[in-house]
């Protein structure tokens with residue numbers, strides 16, 4: 145996918161701007177506070193009509209204004225789409241080729257990106273929910289079936305938790321448990337298929353960035369093995385029923401899965417240096433891009449990625465960039481020879 149251009153109106157500090165982009169590397173350079181992150185935040189907004197920095201429209205709309213606008217033309221092979229997001233204090237609307245969408249979630253899949261931000265440096269030290277969200281979002285972007293199954297699972301989980309909190313109705317709990325298991329099974333399968341593809345790419349990417357001699361391992365902690373999942377899960381939930389009743393919620397399941405990465409056989413969350421942690425999370429965040437070739441390849445947004453990287457690691461990253469699709473990279477200094485440079489003032 146290629147974002148050809150972008151128009152911003154009253155979005156954060158950008159009153160009215162038009163940009164034309166290169167289909168390869170776009171380097172956005174400028175001093176602190178000039179609006180570099182705001183610009184890539186706007187690009188990211190076109191993916192899901194959401195910001196990774198805030199859920200509040202008010203923060204995205206320019207101070208003392210009532211409305212913000214972000215619009216751009218996206219090319220996917222021979223397909224062209226105009227995607228627009230209009231933010232008002234009370235709500236937001238997304239339009240595709242001028243037609244408003246009934247639900248913002250319909251934007252999903254029309255414009256995809258992988259995103260790395262400085263906050264991701266703590267990704268492996270963060271709570272498990274952050275890592276699951278990465279996995280779920282990445283899978284949902286490429287698989288409508290996964291998104292559908294995930295929603296169904298979450299709905300049943302909520303119902304089961306409500307049943308656990310209310311008085312004992314074993315028959316209802318049994319029905320919901322069976323539904324829960326059947327909704328977990330396809331998600332387990334898709335997660336495993338995806339991880340089988342993702343893990344080797346992640347290993348290769350992190351070694352490319354850190355150095356070939358470094359030993360990097362990705363370990364996934366599943367709820368249960370995929371083999372014989374339904375039967376094993378039935379046994380598991382039967383045994384954990386009392387505990388679930390006692391605590392008033394479903395203690396185990398695929399909603400509690402997690403993963404870790406080790407560097408030289410030590411958990412990166414505790415042992416990696418800040419810079420290494422940053423590189424490992426960067427490698428993971430951009431790896432999904434290498435799983436997609438051709439028109440569907442997501443654009444890559446790398447915000448302030450060079451901060452904290454030493455010269456050697458920065459050089460490795462620069463060598464990797466051409467392998468990503470279209471790329472937007474921000475920084476206070478120019479790093480990339482032969483990129484399309486956008487200078488922010």
Ligand SMILES: Nc1ncnc2c1ncn2[C@@H]1O[C@H](COP(=O)(O)OP(=O)(O)O)[C@@H](O)[C@H]1O
Pocket residue numbers: 155156157174175176177178179180181182183202203204205206207
């Ligand atoms: N809603 C808003 N209205 C006007 N200015 C804003 C708004 N939100 C943020 N800003 C301004 O944007 C600037 C920060 O932009 P940012 O993109 O984060 O900078 P950087 O170039 O360092 O990445 C700050 O000066 C901030 O005051």
Ligand SMILES: [Mg+2]
Pocket residue numbers: 180181182447448
């Ligand atoms: Mg910034």
